[in-house]
Amino acid sequence: MTDVFHALADPTRRALLDRLFLKGGLTLSELAEGAPMTRQGVAKHIAILEAANLVTAEWEGRNKRHFLNPVPLTGIVHRWVGKFEDARLDALAEFKTRLEDPTDMDKKDTKRNG
Amino acid sequence: MTDVFHALADPTRRALLDRLFLKGGLTLSELAEGAPMTRQGVAKHIAILEAANLVTAEWEGRNKRHFLNPVPLTGIVHRWVGKFEDARLDALAEFKTRLEDPTDMDKKDTKRNG
DNA sequence: TTGACATGCAACCATTCAGTTGCATATTCG
DNA sequence: CGAATATGCAACTGAATGGTTGCATGTCAA
Numbered sequence: 393m394t395d396v397f398h399a400l401a402d403p404t405r406r407a408l409l410d411r412l413f414l415k416g417g418l419t420l421s422e423l424a425e426g427a428p429m430t431r432q433g434v435a436k437h438i439a440i441l442e443a444a445n446l447v448t449a450e451w452e453g454r455n456k457r458h459f460l461n462p463v464p465l466t467g468i469v470h471r472w473v474g475k476f477e478d479a480r481l482d483a484l485a486e487f488k489t490r491l492e493d494p495t496d497m498d499k500k501d502t503k504r505n506g
Numbered sequence: 507m508t509d510v511f512h513a514l515a516d517p518t519r520r521a522l523l524d525r526l527f528l529k530g531g532l533t534l535s536e537l538a539e540g541a542p543m544t545r546q547g548v549a550k551h552i553a554i555l556e557a558a559n560l561v562t563a564e565w566e567g568r569n570k571r572h573f574l575n576p577v578p579l580t581g582i583v584h585r586w587v588g589k590f591e592d593a594r595l596d597a598l599a600e601f602k603t604r605l606e607d608p609t610d611m612d613k614k615d616t617k618r619n620g
Numbered sequence: 621t622t623g624a625c626a627t628g629c630a631a632c633c634a635t636t637c638a639g640t641t642g643c644a645t646a647t648t649c650g
Numbered sequence: 651c652g653a654a655t656a657t658g659c660a661a662c663t664g665a666a667t668g669g670t671t672g673c674a675t676g677t678c679a680a
Contacts, residue, residue: 397515401508406586413589421656433639435658454647454656465587472520473579473587475527535626547669549628568626568677
């Protein structure tokens with residue numbers, strides 16, 4: 393859970409996932425070609441993605457081919473985002489109620505600090 | 507996008523969101539009571555959640571009341587996870603094909619390094 | 621006004637992190 | 651075999667991070 397979010401919290405890694413989404417089976421060297429960093433840098437990012445199970449790799453001789461694994465994303469949606477999704481309508485309604493109905497806001501919005 | 511994932515990539519922050527999910531309107535002090543760190547530590551986490559727009563706060567006198575804002579989560583699902591979700595079935599099928607059909611694997615799985 | 625309470629700001633520290641560099645290991649090809 | 655290619659491992663560094671402590675500011679209540 394933490395690993396997945398952490399892995400996704402980096403534009404470089406998301407770009408890697410995007411590339412693997414468009415075309416699977418890319419090697420480390422191929423992924424490192426367009427990247428604005430060393431091959432080792434990319435390797436570290438990929439290691440993080442693998443640790444989060446977002447990328448699976450297969451050895452093909454001396455080539456390591458990488459594939460996107462979308463399962464953890466599904467897990468996030470269902471285990472974590474889903475419950476908030478369920479509450480989204482209620483929350484929005486509550487939000488609007490609080491924001492639009494001044495009957496409960498008479499003590500709010502006092503300016504303070506900055 | 508980065509902010510949201512980064513905000514979610516921390517158990518403390520997810521716990522804060524959980525608490526706000528169960529009961530909105532908690533103050534900083536209330537949120538800090540059960541936390542295994544200083545109030546200032548919690549304040550920093552909340553600042554990150556606010557920067558990611560996952561938490562909205564309203565001033566009520568000297569009390570700052572916090573509310574969960576699930577909208578960014580919805581954004582994640584639709585903008586980012588969604589497209590992989592769409593491809594999930596295809597990807598799984600492709601996965602299974604590669605894993606189960608040996609016709610394309612004759613050069614794979616050579617042991618290497620560790 | 622005075623004191624207690626809720627929060628914010630800033631400095632500081634130990635740890636983690638992203639990225640680089642250098643070198644080792646394994647595979648392919650001639 | 652030996653050279654070239656693909657990758658991994660380890661050490662290092664500057665920057666970011668998580669958390670603390672100390673103090674300032676604003677608000678409520680007597």
